[in-house]
Amino acid sequence: MDKIVFIGAGSMAEAIINGLTKEEKISPEHIHVTNKSDVEQLQQLKKTYNIQIVCEEKKALKEAEIVFLAMKPKDAKDAMIEIAPYLSSSATIISVIAGVTIQTITNYLGSRPIARVMPNTSAAVGLSASAVSWNKLISEEAKLKIINILESIGTVQAVEEEDLHVVTALAGSGPAYIYYFAEHFEAAAISHGLSKEDARQLFIQTMEGAAQMLKKGDVEPQELRRKVTSPGGTTEAGVEQLIQHNVKDAIFACIDAAQNRSREFAKQYE
Template structure:
């Protein structure tokens, strides 16, 4: 069984660890975690998931089959410097750092198998929409292992590295957009006298139902919308307001801004 070391112990690292241990895809004895300074978080992960903390001599890094880079982008270069000398030549790198390219990682950690992954925070409940790409040094066997790891936290799509920018904007940041929509849905409902609790449950069920309808894949979103929108009815009145307020333009601007920021972050570390 592969030995995995997480460099970075934040929310995404915990979500992946939770998925791996819950699905019993990797034994906690083979999962090691390290981070820059948050001892309390390391202890939390050790107590919650029975994983191992990387000790000062970094022996776990030397023996790692896979190293998962899960630090914040601003901490990446410093972290690379801290771990580079400990990695063996066969270690595969999996990076969940937004914006930092495979080439940049290779520049700091050497020529080796490297995969980049863009998951989202729904990994915490096993429902991440993850995208992955890799360099030519990742073997077919390793590709299957990486996908196997990612399936512990949700669905996986293999994409070209260039596409990760828009994937970051769409799926990586997507939960935040939906949470924002939920906030406004609840606030609007409260304005008309509905309790926040009732509004939230209605929103959740409505989104789950709509997601399942989309997941069937046999009807386009535009057609599903038309089926709900009766001429002269309440839905039509609501959709007309979305059109008048140019919500479509706001969505385009949202995705454009997020993917542009991903590119800026990437160039920052080249």
């Protein structure tokens, strides 16, 4: 069984560890973790998931088949320099660091199989919308293995690395946009007399139902919207306000700004 080492012990590393252990895809004894300085977090992960902590001798790193880079972008360079001497030439790198390209990873860790993954925070509940890209050194067998790992935290799409910028804007940052809508739809409903509890539950169920309708995939979003929008009705009145307030333009601007920032990060960490 593959030995996996996580470099970084934050929320995304924990979400993936949770998925792997919950789905029993990797035995906890084969999962190791280390981070820059937070010993308390390492101990908490060990206690919660029964996984292992990388020892000072870095034995787990030397034997690792898969190494997850899960540190903050600002710590990536120093972390890669530190671990490079310990990695076997065949170790596969899977990076969940936003903005750090495969070429940048290659510069620090050498020519080896490398995958970049853009998950989102819904990984914490096993519902991440993840995208993955890889270099030419990843075998078809390794691709299937990586996809299998990522499916423990949600769905996964294979894309070109260049497309990870827009994936970051759409799916990586997407939960925040949904929460923004939830925050203000809820507040608007409360302002008209609905209780917070009722507003929250109605919004959640509405989102879940709409998502399932989209997931069926047999009807385009525009047509689904038209089916709800009766001429002269309440929905038409509401949609008209969205149009008048240029919500479509705001959405385009949102995605443009987020993917542009992703490109800026890529240049910054080269």
